[in-house]
Amino acid sequence: MLYDKKIAILGVGKLGEALVSGLVRRADVERTNLIGSVARQASLARVDLRLGIPVTTDNAAAVAGRDIVILAVKPQNMTAVLESIAPAVSASQLFISVAASVSTSFIEERLPVPAAVIRAMPNTPALLNEGMSVLCAGRRATPEHQRLAEEIFSAVGRTAFLEEKLMDAVTGLSGSGPAYIYVVLEALSEAGVKLGIPRDISTLLAAQTMLGAAKLALETGQHPALLRDSVTTPAGCTVDGLLELEEGKLRVTLIKAVVRAAERARELVNS
Ligand SMILES: NC(=O)c1ccc[n+]([C@@H]2O[C@H](COP(=O)([O-])OP(=O)(O)OC[C@H]3O[C@@H](n4cnc5c(N)ncnc54)[C@H](OP(=O)(O)O)[C@@H]3O)[C@@H](O)[C@H]2O)c1
Structure with a gap:
């Protein structure tokens, strides 16, 4: 003990x-x-x-x-x-x-x-x-x-x-990960400001949404794709937002960011 x-x-x-x-x-x-x-x-x-x-x-x-x-x-x-x-x-x-x-x-x-x-x-x-x-x-x-x-x-x-x-992979994902999440958080908050929501409330909305979404994933153990589908009504608004994310290559960009950071961690060890 x-x-x-x-x-x-x-x-x-x-x-x-x-x-x-x-x-x-x-x-x-x-x-x-x-x-x-x-x-x-x-x-x-x-x-x-x-x-x-x-x-x-x-x-x-x-x-x-x-x-x-x-x-x-x-x-x-x-x-x-x-x-x-x-x-x-x-x-x-x-x-x-x-x-x-x-x-x-x-x-x-x-x-x-x-x-x-x-x-x-x-x-x-x-x-x-x-x-x-x-x-x-x-x-x-x-x-x-x-x-x-x-x-x-x-x-x-x-x-x-x-x-x-x-x-090294861990360093790229959970070690560096908070930095990537802050970029996403800042962007979501900025989006709210563009649509007229006061900045402090916009950041609160974005941060609590990220926290809640992460908790749902951790506590239900469900695959993220299933959780995403549960928010996405056919012909609703979320699917239009998701299409924009696909066009902006958000997923592939995040994957590349983690892989690059992991490679850098390996370089640091060997330098
Ligand atoms: N911060 C994080 O969230 C995080 C996450 C993952 C891993 N890490 C790892 O954790 C380690 C510490 O990071 P940190 O952010 O806590 O750094 P930090 O705030 O700069 O703290 C480093 C501490 O080490 C002390 N120190 C330096 N040389 C020493 C020596 N010769 N003998 C005894 N103490 C000495 C410093 O003393 P003084 O206070 O007198 O300067 C300071 O208190 C790093 O190796 C980092 O890779 C940190």
């Missing part, structure tokens, strides 16, 4: 903060079982004030004696952080990384002990506990390690496990 685990969060930035909040509020983890680390002295007061957990700039001290170590620093800081914790790590610890494009083997190779590693790709709605986190297990991660990781990310939204070779 997670509640009695001692957890270090290395890098209490936007995502680290969301994870700490989720663990305390939704997974019943005591603040005293958590410790954070940051790069700058100036960040210590922010973490203390906002989260009320112990926080340090000494990564090795944060890691010593912990059961789980969450690596929530930027990918470009990962090597330095792994070097800084080397004297304090032990093979019984579970390491969980959220850094985009950093593989489990990259971390395994830089740990001085044969510890378990899990990689996660959350997305920005995790900041509001509505995230989508995809997890993959490194070669030493057991089902119990996976269950613990799942419990952590369930505190900030939904979770799924996939093979690591699909993590």
Whole structure:
């Protein structure tokens, strides 16, 4: 169980903060079982004030004696952080990384002990506990390690496990996805404004419609095409709108956007 685990969060930035909040509020983890680390002295007061957990700039001290170590620093800081914790790590610890494009083997190779590693790709709605986190297990991660990781990310939204070779695709879809959705949201809101709806109400209509439509898909489990058909009366107005979307190639454009972003994620790993 997670509640009695001692957890270090290395890098209490936007995502680290969301994870700490989720663990305390939704997974019943005591603040005293958590410790954070940051790069700058100036960040210590922010973490203390906002989260009320112990926080340090000494990564090795944060890691010593912990059961789980969450690596929530930027990918470009990962090597330095792994070097800084080397004297304090032990093979019984579970390491969980959220850094985009950093593989489990990259971390395994830089740990001085044969510890378990899990990689996660959350997305920005995790900041509001509505995230989508995809997890993959490194070669030493057991089902119990996976269950613990799942419990952590369930505190900030939904979770799924996939093979690591699909993590670039995940980055292109759910990682980058919120950005595509905001483009669609902005366009729908703009359409309402064009038709005379006040901008704030127009954005509300568009955003709640997207939220409600997504919830219907998640909760009914129905295929999106079936849900679309249920809105589309023969010879009604929706079918005319759908024809415009087909002519504007919305579907193929979104597919190409996800594929391109996934390709870019792969390039970043290999660069
Ligand atoms: N934001 C998201 O929604 C999201 C989604 C998916 C994946 N991720 C991944 O999550 C990671 C963090 O992203 P973020 O958006 O939370 O970034 P962020 O807000 O910039 O936070 C990074 C944190 O790392 C700390 N840090 C930097 N170097 C450090 C070091 N050597 N030792 C200890 N702490 C150090 C920084 O400390 P200071 O505060 O002192 O600068 C900061 O608190 C990235 O790898 C990113 O790919 C983020």
